[in-house]
Amino acid sequence: MKDITWEEPFCGEGASCFRIGTDDxxxxxxxxxxxxxxxxxxxxxxxxxxxxxxKAGKADHLL
Structure with missing residues (x-):
């Protein structure tokens, strides 16, 4: 398994929570x-x- 450092979860209003991570x-x-x-x-x-x-709204059509 990869050594991934995960950030704290980001949760939108009434949506699933996501995490972003990075490796070396x-x-x-x-x-x-x-x-x-x-x-x-x-x-x-x-x-x-x-x-x-x-953030710029370019994926709003997917919601």
């Missing part, structure tokens, strides 16, 4: 809190861009 190799991870063994991974830059796009 420059990878970033996102998972549903409590299900950290099932994560999506990419580079830190890719995750940073995903979060920026979500």
């Amino acid at each position: 190799e420059g990878n970033a991870y996102i998972a549903v809190a409590g299900q950290e063994d099932r994560y999506v991974t990419d580079s830190r830059e890719a995750l940073r861009n995903l979060v920026r796009d979500i």
